[in-house]
Amino acid sequence: MKDLAVYVSVLRLGLSAALMYRANFLFTAGLTVVVGVSVQLFLWGAVYGWGQHASIAGMPFGQMALYIALATLSLGLTRSGRVERMVAEEIRTGELVRYLLKPMAHAPYVLTMALAERLVSFPVVLLAALVALQVVLPEAPAPLSTGERLAWAVPFWVCGMVLNFLMGLGISYVAFWLDEVWTLHVVKDISLWFLSGQLVPLSLLPNGVRQLSEWLPFQYMAYVPAGILAGLIPEEALPLLLVRGVGWSILLSGIVALLWTTGLRRFGAYGG
Amino acid sequence: MLFRLRLWGLFLAQALSREMEYRLHLWLSFCIDVVWYAVQIGLFEVIYLHTPTVAGWSRAEMAVFLGTLFVVDALNMALFSTNFWRIPQYVLTGELDFFLLRPVSPFFLVFLRYPNVASFLNLALALTVLGYGVSLAPPPSVWAVLAYPVFLVHGLLCMVSFQALIGAIAIRILAAEGIQQTFHILYQFGMKPDSIYTPLLRRVLLYLFPMGLVASVPAQVLLGKAGVELVAAGLVLPPLFLAVSRRAFLHALRFYTGASA
Numbered sequence: 001m002k003d004l005a006v007y008v009s010v011l012r013l014g015l016s017a018a019l020m021y022r023a024n025f026l027f028t029a030g031l032t033v034v035v036g037v038s039v040q041l042f043l044w045g046a047v048y049g050w051g052q053h054a055s056i057a058g059m060p061f062g063q064m065a066l067y068i069a070l071a072t073l074s075l076g077l078t079r080s081g082r083v084e085r086m087v088a089e090e091i092r093t094g095e096l097v098r099y100l101l102k103p104m105a106h107a108p109y110v111l112t113m114a115l116a117e118r119l120v121s122f123p124v125v126l127l128a129a130l131v132a133l134q135v136v137l138p139e140a141p142a143p144l145s146t147g148e149r150l151a152w153a154v155p156f157w158v159c160g161m162v163l164n165f166l167m168g169l170g171i172s173y174v175a176f177w178l179d180e181v182w183t184l185h186v187v188k189d190i191s192l193w194f195l196s197g198q199l200v201p202l203s204l205l206p207n208g209v210r211q212l213s214e215w216l217p218f219q220y221m222a223y224v225p226a227g228i229l230a231g232l233i234p235e236e237a238l239p240l241l242l243v244r245g246v247g248w249s250i251l252l253s254g255i256v257a258l259l260w261t262t263g264l265r266r267f268g269a270y271g272g
Numbered sequence: 273m274l275f276r277l278r279l280w281g282l283f284l285a286q287a288l289s290r291e292m293e294y295r296l297h298l299w300l301s302f303c304i305d306v307v308w309y310a311v312q313i314g315l316f317e318v319i320y321l322h323t324p325t326v327a328g329w330s331r332a333e334m335a336v337f338l339g340t341l342f343v344v345d346a347l348n349m350a351l352f353s354t355n356f357w358r359i360p361q362y363v364l365t366g367e368l369d370f371f372l373l374r375p376v377s378p379f380f381l382v383f384l385r386y387p388n389v390a391s392f393l394n395l396a397l398a399l400t401v402l403g404y405g406v407s408l409a410p411p412p413s414v415w416a417v418l419a420y421p422v423f424l425v426h427g428l429l430c431m432v433s434f435q436a437l438i439g440a441i442a443i444r445i446l447a448a449e450g451i452q453q454t455f456h457i458l459y460q461f462g463m464k465p466d467s468i469y470t471p472l473l474r475r476v477l478l479y480l481f482p483m484g485l486v487a488s489v490p491a492q493v494l495l496g497k498a499g500v501e502l503v504a505a506g507l508v509l510p511p512l513f514l515a516v517s518r519r520a521f522l523h524a525l526r527f528y529t530g531a532s533a
Contacts, residue, residue, distance in 0.1 A: 028453050046327035046468040047319055070506045156499045183300035187307050194311045200318045 006104055007112050013272065014083070014116025029121065033072055033128070040068045040199070057204050063230055067201055069132045070226035075198040077125040078160035078221040080168025083114045085185055088175035094269030096128025107256065114165050122157075129153075129229060152238055153225040159245035160221040164192075166252040167217075173256065197223030203232060217248040276380060284387045291389040301390035305349065306397065309342055311399070312463070327467040332408035333495055337465050339402025340494070341487035344427040346398045350391035351428075355383045356435040357452065359442045369530050378525060379518055382439070383432065405449075409495060416494050423490035426510035430482040433510070434458075436517035440524035454474075462486040478505050482513055 047053075050059045056064070087110060090096045099106050129150070193199050195218035202213045202223045205236045213219055224241055227233040233241070280495065291298045316338065320331045329337065359382065362368040371381045406412065412420075438455050462483030466474050477484035489506040492498035498506070 028457070031454060031457050033456050035460055039464060042468045042470075042473075043326070043464055047323055049323075053323070112521075178296065179294070180297055180300075183297065183304055186304050187300070190304065190307045194314050199311070199315045204318055206318075206321065206323065213404055 003104070007108065010104075010109060010112040011116050014113040015119060017113070018117045018120045026124075029076060029124075033076055036072050037069050040072065041065055044068060044201040059201070059203075063232070064201070066132060066228050067230040067232060070129055070229045071196075071198045071201075072159065073125050073128050073132075074157065074225045075192065075222040077118065077121055077157060078164045079189065079192070080164045080185070081117045082165055084165060084168035084172055085182070085208075086182045087169060087172035088185075088235060091172070091175040091263075091267065093103050094177060096267065097269045107260065110169060111165065118161055122223055124154055126150075149229050149231070152235075153228045155242060156225040156228065156245065157221055159242070159249065160225060162249050162253060163217045163245070164222055166249065166256050170252065170256045170259055172258040174261050176259070192218060192221060193218075193220070196221040197226070201227065203227075203231060215244075217245070217252070220245045220248070276376070279376065280384055280387075283385055286388075287387045287389050295500075298390050301388070302393045302522075305346065305391065305394040309338075309394075309397065309401065312338055312341070322361065327465060328497075329465050329467065330409075332405065332410075333491075333497075334465070335405030336402065336409050336495055337405075337487060337491040339398065339405040340491040341463060342398030343395065344403055344424060344431065344490070345484055346391050346395040347428050348431045350388050350395060352383050352432055352435060353391075354386045354388045356455070358386065358441045360452065363443055363528065366530050368525075368528060372525070372528075379436070379521055382521075383436070406494070412494050413496055416496055419495045420490060423493045423506050426506055427486040427490050429510035429514045430485045431459075433482070433513035433517040436514075436521045440517070440521045443521075443524040443528055459483065462488070464488075465491070478502075479509070482509060485510060487494070518525060 043062070044064050048056060048064070051061070054060060061069075087096075090099075096106075099109060102109070130146075167188060168185065171181055171188060174184065175181045195213070195216070197213075197219055198221075202210055202219055204214060213223075220241075222235065224245075228238065295482040300333055316326075316331070316334050319326060320334070324330065326334065362371070362382070368378075368382075371378050371385070374381060435455060438451055441451050458481070461469075461477055461481075466488040469477065474484060478489075485506055489498060489502050492502060493506065
């Protein structure tokens with residue numbers, strides 16, 4: 001109970017910190033989504049020959065447009081943020097010692113701070129997804145009702161957030177061995193545009209690559225939640241996908257814990 | 273001009289010796305753009321599995337477009353981009369004072385002081401992609417081959433102009449990280465051929481916010497697809513944009529009060 005109170009305080013602290021950057025967040029995130037989605041829609045409009053092709057790989061343009069909008073929102077929501085990246089800087093400068101002296105584990109502390117950061121963006125993404133589903137593109141096929149689709153998408157968004165968080169934190173923990181890891185963060189973020197299915201639905205990939213992508217964790221950050229909302233993924237496939245997502249989360253947690261334990265043995269900081 | 277070239281040569285030598293101290297960083301920086309190239313190529317490769325043309329561009333022509341985009345981008349990254357991202361730091365720490373006191377144009381110093389060595393490696397890769405695209409596409413005319421480098425440089429001028437304008441805003445508003453990110457966000461319009469956009473947006477991307485001139489127009493010139501309007505715009509507008517943005521940047525410097533005192 002005492003632990004819970006500690007993490008609630010950390011969450012409050014994280015929310016205050018995240019809200020401090022709200023103007024910056026709303027400006028850059030809003031512009032990123034609007035421009036990103038617009039350029040992608042123009043591109044896919046051209047791919048569909050501006051209405052000349054009724055469908056591509058079985059997807060009508062309305063469904064593709066809905067998917068692209070939702071995939072961009074999903075990746076925006078699940079992408080790793082400022083909090084995980086700062087861990088690398090704290091390791092490099094030695095500021096990590098501040099956390100080692102506190103009565104809480106480091107990873108849960110960072111997770112709580114990261115959760116606060118996402119809590120600010122989550123309602124915005126949810127609202128935008130609802131608008132996309134209900135107002136902008138109502139003609140997309142609907143095997144599930146809007147409510148059912150949103151209910152299924154939420155656990156996958158959480159799963160995507162956890163996976164992306166763990167990847168980001170794992171990369172930051174590499175700072176125990178390397179001086180500068182920001183390049184690795186950037187490489188990961190750029191790779192995710194494609195690997196997560198933000199730029200192109202993974203169902204359009206060639207067979208072998210598509211099968212491989214189904215076993216990898218990246219699809220949970222954009223393709224799966226956006227695919228559920230756009231009606232691309234059948235309902236019967238969802239439980240297995242969720243099990244795999246949880247499995248990946250457990251595996252990555254283990255790797256991150258291992259990096260922390262071995263990295264901490266090498267860590268040295270002086271003064272303070 | 274010769275003096276500035278010699279000076280830039282010294283900047284490059286300094287950058288090279290710095291990067292040789294952190295070789296892993298050099299290779300990781302190189303990897304960032306390699307991954308970006310792979311993502312762009314991957315996107316269009318998947319698209320061309322499902323359609324033979326996109327807005328009138330065949331797969332071979334798209335390879336020329338991407339090659340052109342990568343070359344202009346690599347040149348921008350090698351010469352200007354690192355400097356552009358440092359502008360808010362110069363203003364906040366007062367480092368800009370040292371640029372203003374030197375007997376060289378502050379515009380030259382601010383935008384060319386720190387060359388990015390890794391991006392010169394990326395330039396080699398970008399030229400390879402361009403070469404591959406040209407080998408797939410119908411052979412270009414002699415005129416197109418001669419004109420292409422001029423349009424390529426003009427594409428680069430558009431990138432510098434836009435960054436200089438944002439740099440000017442950064443000097444005025446101090447906390448400018450969000451404003452700087454607008455460059456990368458809006459640059460996305462230039463990462464696709466202009467023919468995917470509506471006629472009105474194409475005009476905007478040509479005359480007002482010249483992202484269409486970065487790669488789309490040079491690629492069309494090389495492929496012999498550019499009409500008179502595009503050729504004229506590609507020749508005349510970039511130097512004009514640069515002159516205006518340089519003036520705006522130098523004007524913004526008048527409002528800089530220094531922070532180191």
